[in-house]
Amino acid sequence: xxxxxxxxxxxxxxEGPLDLLLYLIRKxxxxxxxxxxxxxxRQYMEYLDLMRMLDLNIAGEFxxxxxxxxxxxxxxxxxxxxxxxxxxxxxxxxxxxxxxxxYKKFKEAAGYLEQREAQQENVFxxxxxxxxxxxxxxxxxAGVNIFDLITVFNKALKRLPREDLREVFGETFTVADxxxxxxxxxxxxxxxxxSSLFDRMRSxxxxxxxxxxxxxxxRVKQVRxxxxxxxxxxLIEGVA
Amino acid sequence: xxxxxxxxxxAPARPxxxxxxxxxLLAHGRALTAERxxxxxxxxxxxxxxxxxxxxxxxIAEAVSEVRSAxxxxxxxxxxxxxxxxWRMQTRGDCGRWVRALLVKAERPRLSRPALExxxxxxxxxxxxxxxxxxxxxxxxDHVLRSLLEMELIRIAGRSRLPGRPLFFATTPKFLxxxxxxxxxxxPAAAELRxxxxxxxxxxxxxxxxxxxAQERKAEDEQ
Numbered sequence: 001x002x003x004x005x006x007x008x009x010x011x012x013x014x015e016g017p018l019d020l021l022l023y024l025i026r027k028x029x030x031x032x033x034x035x036x037x038x039x040x041x042r043q044y045m046e047y048l049d050l051m052r053m054l055d056l057n058i059a060g061e062f063x064x065x066x067x068x069x070x071x072x073x074x075x076x077x078x079x080x081x082x083x084x085x086x087x088x089x090x091x092x093x094x095x096x097x098x099x100x101x102x103y104k105k106f107k108e109a110a111g112y113l114e115q116r117e118a119q120q121e122n123v124f125x126x127x128x129x130x131x132x133x134x135x136x137x138x139x140x141x142a143g144v145n146i147f148d149l150i151t152v153f154n155k156a157l158k159r160l161p162r163e164d165l166r167e168v169f170g171e172t173f174t175v176a177d178x179x180x181x182x183x184x185x186x187x188x189x190x191x192x193x194x195s196s197l198f199d200r201m202r203s204x205x206x207x208x209x210x211x212x213x214x215x216x217x218x219r220v221k222q223v224r225x226x227x228x229x230x231x232x233x234x235l236i237e238g239v240a
Numbered sequence: 241x242x243x244x245x246x247x248x249x250x251a252p253a254r255p256x257x258x259x260x261x262x263x264x265l266l267a268h269g270r271a272l273t274a275e276r277x278x279x280x281x282x283x284x285x286x287x288x289x290x291x292x293x294x295x296x297x298x299x300i301a302e303a304v305s306e307v308r309s310a311x312x313x314x315x316x317x318x319x320x321x322x323x324x325x326x327w328r329m330q331t332r333g334d335c336g337r338w339v340r341a342l343l344v345k346a347e348r349p350r351l352s353r354p355a356l357e358x359x360x361x362x363x364x365x366x367x368x369x370x371x372x373x374x375x376x377x378x379x380x381x382d383h384v385l386r387s388l389l390e391m392e393l394i395r396i397a398g399r400s401r402l403p404g405r406p407l408f409f410a411t412t413p414k415f416l417x418x419x420x421x422x423x424x425x426x427x428p429a430a431a432e433l434r435x436x437x438x439x440x441x442x443x444x445x446x447x448x449x450x451x452x453x454a455q456e457r458k459a460e461d462e463q
Contacts, residue, residue: 014354016379059379103376105433109360110353112428116419117350122336123321123420124343125328126269145353 011215012057013146017065018103020047023147025100027231032100035093037076041069050150050157054211072096144225144234146215149194152234153211156198160207173206178213186223186238194225194234257295257303258310265307265320265329271417273326274300324416325423358384359393359415363424364433367397367408385409393418 024043025032048066051058075092091097185192194214201207214236217223226235264280265272274297282292304327308320317335320327331339351359358381361373373381388394397410416423424430 014352014379014384016377018378061379065378099378103378105429106357106360106364106376109364109427109429109433110356113356113360113363113419114351114353116421117356119333120418120420121340122333123330124336124339125330126266 011212011219013051013059015146016059017044017062018100019145020044020062020147021065021096022100022104022107023145027151032104033097035097037069037073037093041073044069046154047147047150050154054150054153054208056146056215068096144227148227148231148234149211149215149225151231152194152198153207156195156201156207157204160202160204173203173209175209175212175216178206178209179216182210182213182217182223182236183238186236189238191226191235191237194236197236257299258306261300261303262307262310262329265304265327269329271324271326271328271413273324276326321420322422323420324413328417354379354381354384355388359388359411362388362394362409363411363415363427364430366410369400369402369406369408371406373409 021040021044024040024047025035028036028039028043030036030040045066048058048062051062072092185197197210198207201210214223218225222239223236224239226237227233260281261277264277268276277300278295278297281295285292304320308327311318311320317332318329319332320329354377357377358373361376362368365372370381370385373385385394389396391414392412393415394409395412397408399405399407411424415421421427427433
C-alpha cells in the first residue's frame with residue numbers, strides 16, 4: 001500500500017472456463033446434456049466482462065472457450081438438415097458436454113478429498129502439524145467460489161442507475177480505504193452479508209473498490225466468506 | 241515369536257514387541273510401515289551387537305494390532321489407524337476440538353480447490369502428464385503442480401515417451417497421510433475415473449534404482 005493510498009490489486013483467478021460453465025449450468029438449473037447454448041454463452045460473456053472490469057488476472061483459456069461457445073452457437077443456428085450432408089452429424093455441443101462431464105467427476109472426487117482433509121483436521125499426531133507450507137497464493141475461498149462472489153457483485157451493479165463505467169466523477173473511493181473499512185466492519189469475527197454491504201453503495205467505483213478489497217482480504221485470509229447452501233446468501237466474517 | 245524376543249538372556253530384559261512397536265509409533269508420528277519397523281528392530285539389534293531378529297510382516301502387524309486394542313480398551317483418546325500402507329498413532333477425532341483449543345496454531349492450511357482438483361486427477365490417473373491434467377481442468381496447472389511438489393504431496397514419476405518427454409506425476413505416501421487414506425484403493429469411483437484405455441501409451445515404469453535427477457526437475461520447473 002503506497003502512501004498515496006493507491007492500492008493496485010491484480011488478483012489471480014485460478015478457476016478456469018470449465019468452472020465458470022459448470023457454475024452457470026448449476027445456477028440456471030439447466031440440463032448438462034441439453035445446454036441452452038445461447039443463454040449460457042450470453043451469461044458466460046457477461047461474467048467475462050465483469051472479470052475484466054475488475055481487472056482480475058484470468059487465464060487465456062477463458063477467451064478460447066468464448067470462441068468455442070460462439071462456434072457452437074452458430075452451428076446450432078443452422079437447421080439440422082443444412083449442417084452436414086453426411087450421415088447424422090453429432091450435436092455440436094457434444095464435445096463440450098463430454099469435457100464438462102469428465103471435469104465434473106473430478107470435481108466431485110476433489111470434494112471427497114476436501115472432506116477427508118477436513119476430517120483429518122480433528123486428528124493430531126506427535127509430529128508437529130503445519131509442515132505443509134501454505135498451499136498457493138490463489139484465493140482459497142472454502143465453499144464459496146469466485147463466481148459466487150461475482151454474482152452478488154453483478155446483482156448489486158445492476159441495481160444502480162446507468163452510468164459510464166470509465167468516468168470517475170471525482171469520487172474519492174480507493175481500494176485502500178475500503179480495505180480498512182472492511183477490516184473494521186468485520187473486526188472481532190463479526191459477520192455481515194455481502195449483498196447488504198453493496199446495498200448501501202451508490203457508485204460503481206465504490207463497489208469495484210470494495211469488491212477488490214474483499215478479494216484481497218480473503219486472499220491474505222483476514223476475512224472469509226461463508227455460504228451455507230449453494231447459491232445462498234454469502235456472509236463475510238473477520239478471521240482475527 | 242515370544243522365544244525369539246526373549247532369547248538374548250544375557251542382555252538386559254527387553255520389552256516385548258508390542259511395547260517396542262507402540263514406542264516407535266508414538267516417536268515417529270507419521271505413518272510407519274511394517275518395513276520401517278523391521279529396519280528399526282534390525283538396526284537396534286546390530287547396534288547392541290546382537291543377531292538381527294527375524295520378524296515377519298504378520299508378526300509386526302499382530303503387535304500393532306495389540307497396541308491398537310490396548311489403546312482402544314484403555315480409552316485414552318489415542319488410537320492407531322491404518323494409513324498410507326502403514327500405521328499411525330494419533331489423537332482420536334472426537335477429541336479434536338479440545339486439542340485445537342490447546343494448540344493455538346493448530347489451524348492447518350487447507351488446500352485450495354484447484355489444488356484438490358489437480359490432486360484428484362493425479363490420484364486417479366497416475367502416472368500422468370501436465371497436459372493430461374490440463375485437458376481435464378481446462379486451465380493451466382503449472383503453479384499448482386509446483387506447490388504440490390513442494391508440499392511433497394506429489395512426485396515426479398519418470399518421463400513419458402511422448403514427444404518432448406514430458407514428466408509424469410504421481411502421488412506420494414504423504415498424500416495418503418494427508419487425507420488419512422489407507423491406500424489409493426480407498427478412493428471412491430475408482431473404476432470410473434481411472435485412466436481411459438490406451439492413455440498409458442508411452443509410459444515406462446522407472447527402471448530399478450532410476451531416480452529423476454533433481455536437476456531435470458528444476459529444468460522442467462523453469463520451463
